[in-house]
Amino acid sequence: MIQEGQQTMGKVQLYPLRFDPIFQYRLWGGRRLASLLSAPHPGDGPIGEAWVLTDRTDHQSLVANGPLKGQTLRKVMEQFREELMGEKFSRFRRFPLLLKYLDAHEMLSIQVHPSEAHPELISAGDTAKTEAWVVIEAEKGSHIYAGLRSGTSASNLRQSLYDGTIADDLVSIIPKPGDAVFIPAGTVHTLGNDVVVFEVQQNSDVTFRLYDWGHIDPKTRRPRPLQVDQALACIEFGARDSGLVAPRVETTTPVERERLFDCHAFLLWRLLGQDSFTVGAMAEPRVLIGIEGSGQIIHKGTPYAVGKGDVWLLPAEVGECAFEPSGEVTLLEIAIP
Numbered sequence: 001m002i003q004e005g006q007q008t009m010g011k012v013q014l015y016p017l018r019f020d021p022i023f024q025y026r027l028w029g030g031r032r033l034a035s036l037l038s039a040p041h042p043g044d045g046p047i048g049e050a051w052v053l054t055d056r057t058d059h060q061s062l063v064a065n066g067p068l069k070g071q072t073l074r075k076v077m078e079q080f081r082e083e084l085m086g087e088k089f090s091r092f093r094r095f096p097l098l099l100k101y102l103d104a105h106e107m108l109s110i111q112v113h114p115s116e117a118h119p120e121l122i123s124a125g126d127t128a129k130t131e132a133w134v135v136i137e138a139e140k141g142s143h144i145y146a147g148l149r150s151g152t153s154a155s156n157l158r159q160s161l162y163d164g165t166i167a168d169d170l171v172s173i174i175p176k177p178g179d180a181v182f183i184p185a186g187t188v189h190t191l192g193n194d195v196v197v198f199e200v201q202q203n204s205d206v207t208f209r210l211y212d213w214g215h216i217d218p219k220t221r222r223p224r225p226l227q228v229d230q231a232l233a234c235i236e237f238g239a240r241d242s243g244l245v246a247p248r249v250e251t252t253t254p255v256e257r258e259r260l261f262d263c264h265a266f267l268l269w270r271l272l273g274q275d276s277f278t279v280g281a282m283a284e285p286r287v288l289i290g291i292e293g294s295g296q297i298i299h300k301g302t303p304y305a306v307g308k309g310d311v312w313l314l315p316a317e318v319g320e321c322a323f324e325p326s327g328e329v330t331l332l333e334i335a336i337p
């Protein structure tokens with residue numbers, strides 16, 4: 001049976017692939033992602049994360065449309081790596097980015113992810129983790145912390161952890177919808193108090209918690225474990241490239257295209273328009289996310305509907321496509337450098 005399925009897959013010409021979200025219980029989460037992603041939440045507990053594109057062993061995105069419907073992203077990577085990833089395919093055994101929405105009803109733990117400079121802190125098969133957020137919704141009390149205030153040393157941090165005043169050592173941001181926040185690996189960061197963000201990150205799950213605000217996990221009735229020594233070991237003290245990013249406008253017609261992030265792991269643009277424009281790129285993969293409004297990707301004359309919260313992967317062999325908005329639309333487009 002499996003072989004028959006593989007033979008069938010081998011004949012498929014790739015096309016724009018849509019994926020369904022995988023919702024994750026988190027004690028700091030809320031219930032706002034259901035309406036944002038037009039997908040019902042499981043159960044009635046707090047949902048903190050929707051993993052919208054993931055090629056991780058424990059969580060695999062499933063194709064939601066067309067001949068490959070029901071296949072995991074891993075399987076598509078295995079069978080169509082070159083068609084999917086283009087010329088740089090040999091660099092990638094698994095899809096290099098992990099895309100999520102976060103609904104941070106409470107504050108997340110204050111945490112840090114290691115950079116490539118700390119292989120000893122990265123478990124086998126995982127990578128460093130640089131990430132970035134685009135704020136989707138924020139309330140009056142919402143808060144983001146990204147980076148250390150200038151002059152903060154490891155011994156300052158240890159003292160603040162002991163005193164419970166570590167937030168005073170962090171650069172504080174009052175987020176509003178549309179804000180772009182860059183969190184390179186090695187940056188101390190957190191967010192919460194009813195902020196919803198779209199997150200792009202390297203495909204990694206390595207997190208070290210410095211501080212958890214005294215939260216008790218109602219499932220275990222215990223505080224979650226901290227990893228203070230590992231966290232302190234991978235903080236880039238003195239680094240200055242984290243925090244709010246000023247968008248760079250690249251084009252204004254037929255679509256307003258702003259570059260929000262441009263780092264070694266990903267590029268991300270925000271597209272805003274109401275007339276037909278081009279998405280995707282020749283011979284390289286792109287990811288499109290519907291943020292506001294709706295429209296259609298046109299590939300070989302076939303329309304693929306993009307609504308709010310939808311995630312589409314345009315394989316390298318699909319290349320450029322026309323996007324036909326139905327009224328004003330906001331999309332994110334992500335490339336792999």
Ligand SMILES: [Zn+2]
Nearest residue numbers: 111113131189
């Ligand atoms: Zn993080």
